[in-house]
Amino acid sequence: MAPAFLMNPVTAFTKSASVPMTRESPAAEIRPFRVSIPQAALDDLRQRVLATRWPDRETVNDDSQGVKQATLQELARYWATDYDWRKVETQLNSLPQFVTHIDGLDIHFIHVKSRHPHALPLIITHGWPGSILEMIDAIGPLTDPTAFGGKAEDAFDVVIPSIPGYGFSERPAQTGWGPERVGRAWDVLMKRLGYTHYVSQGGDHGSVISDAMARQAPAGLLGIHLSMPATLPDAVVQAINNGGPAPVGLSAKERAAFDSLYAFFSRNAAYGAMMVTRPQTVGYALSDSPVGLAGWMYEKIAQWTYSGGVPERSLTRDQILDDISLYWLTNSAVSAARFYWENNNNNFSASAQKTRDIALPVAVTVFPGEIYRAPETWTRQAYPSLMYFHEVDKGGHFAAWEEPELFARELRDAFRPLRGK
Template identity: 40%
Template sequence: MSITPFRLDIPQADLDDLDDRLARTRLPRSMPPGDGCSRGVPADLVAELADHWRTKYDWRGHEAELNEFPQYTTEIDGQDVHFLQVRSPEPDALPLILTHGWPNSIVEFIRLIGPLTDPRAHGRDPGRAFHVVAPSVPGFGFSAPPRETGWTPSRVARTWVELMRRLGYDRYGAQGGDLGAYVAPEVAKAAPEHVAGVYVISGLGFPTEADVPEMSEEEQAAYARMMQQDWANGVDHHALLRAAPQTFAYGWHDSPVAALAWMLQKFHEFNAGGRPLEEAIDRDLFLTNLTLYWLTGTFGTSSWPYYDSAASAWPEGQTPVPTGVYSGPPGIRRLAERGNTIVHWPEDNPAGHHFIAMDRPDDLAADIGRFFAKVR
């Protein structure tokens, strides 16, 4: 099948429409003083960021930044797939396919691709370079929405395997976080003879209630701390998106401020690094991801992988090839090893946002290099 070059060129009318909608925003009443985020994202925060989005954020500049990466589309399994393909200047670089999370997109990797493809330019070992392929999951960004149900992580992974074959890569690594932590292991299951290793951000070995009776006191204390975190107690998006994603999509699709508030809610809940969100993730990077969702109309279609799932569960991983993680904790290694061949389990990598590629791209790139140096 053909591979077609792709370039972002959003019609100005779409940007003018976004500006007009933001200018006509109707904000709800503010919450009582002192409530913080306990009832949801505060109105003053939404108003301030919506004004920045309308008056200071420059989509055209960030569109040009995205267009610096070679982009393509191709049809696989009846699905139009959009992807970045960025080759390293190092001839012996290992191909690596990156899978983004939800509610994220290829924007997740804007700051990561350079350190991965050209470590020499970033003061690191050129022997740990990668040729990067970063597809948009079907229903996200510029990949077309699936025409049918059943686009589970395993089906997405089989699509990635075909994409890598089509690009001429016989041996490669697979990386993912969030939704990508479910997809990347499935890539290895689908083509173990081609995958050198699987690297996930975190999530392996997370205990469930069934594991608690067999856990040590120290492990139980760590589990209790984990369950007190914002990301474990916020809006249960798994349940929401399994229940009625179409209903919520009307608001996300029609009101940019509804979309902004929803994205702020999840990015705040996912902020586990101990720093304010605006310090962890540059606000214009956050807005580029949000704007991409808005301009492609994919708030609803990006929920479909969750709608197709039966229940919420932690990633299980895979056994055919070696596995590494950016952060072992709060997972427990002995639990992770029930379903993975763990060869890389650091406990001291710098903490950061759930979307660590947006927060600490250099630290993440260095650790990805350390893992694949062990398995390539």
């Protein structure tokens, strides 16, 4: 049997600030939450890292076979000797955190209200291999824009939930927790917090969940913002699936997007195929070896930041390890992978995501380090209700993590027309 600290994160090693977290709590209760990782779990992590059995070194001089051994060994050395989880734990506990029971699961979330009146409620959803930690540095610019060069009337109340199976949210024990169900849960959450109207933002899984929410169009949802929009036309999807060639008549930006996606699906998408088809099998290794988990996640953080493959140019080493440690300490590698199994669609395909069914206002920001840069032509075809489209010159797939102030400015600009509605 696994040690207690590797069991369910909500019931095993987190605790409420004032209210015991029990199954007897009323279903709609919102309970204060604090992160409290046992020292035994941190000691176990360090011992496992130090005891890593390393494979042979790669036989090439680049990363074409995966993360280079020297890179991961240095990360592991720092993780085992100098890294301090308690710093990010303190940072999280300085924020208002809560848990509430929705549709059979305990959902963990951060909820920071603006000091400015008439702030617009905003729910932000992370993806994989990210977490709520992606959004932490964007909270200030979003809730208090006057401190970051913005105007008081552009303030947001911010809600940042952990997707079920991720972080400190409960892990689903049955199937069915795909984007649509999460989207419905997010609407329940926002209404439970007392909001009668709100907007939604997402990247990665968060984009897919925000799309699902917009299709559902619950009362009070005013619009969505996406940093990874589903814009691929059917002809492009078919060409990629068939191994090319590119459809004729593409513009320069469309061809660049096609080439990026072709390279992604032909050389860098195996991680997704594994989690879509065999999340449990992948999870055995990722749940037993912290360095295995680190390699699995670090590779995508390296590829998807706007960093030229060196993620420490965009994020600090501690930020990267904070995120990896969160997955390890909550034992959520396999439950997170199952979200891919539940969402067995092409997340970039407009048809697969039924974007044309969305009537609510849609805003899109294109970051240069994203998996592909969605062309405006495809974006307008995919989202007939597009109200905002902007290409920026910094940031990647983890937009809020890499460029929190730019991310906040984009959301201010994108959602400004929806205020007061």
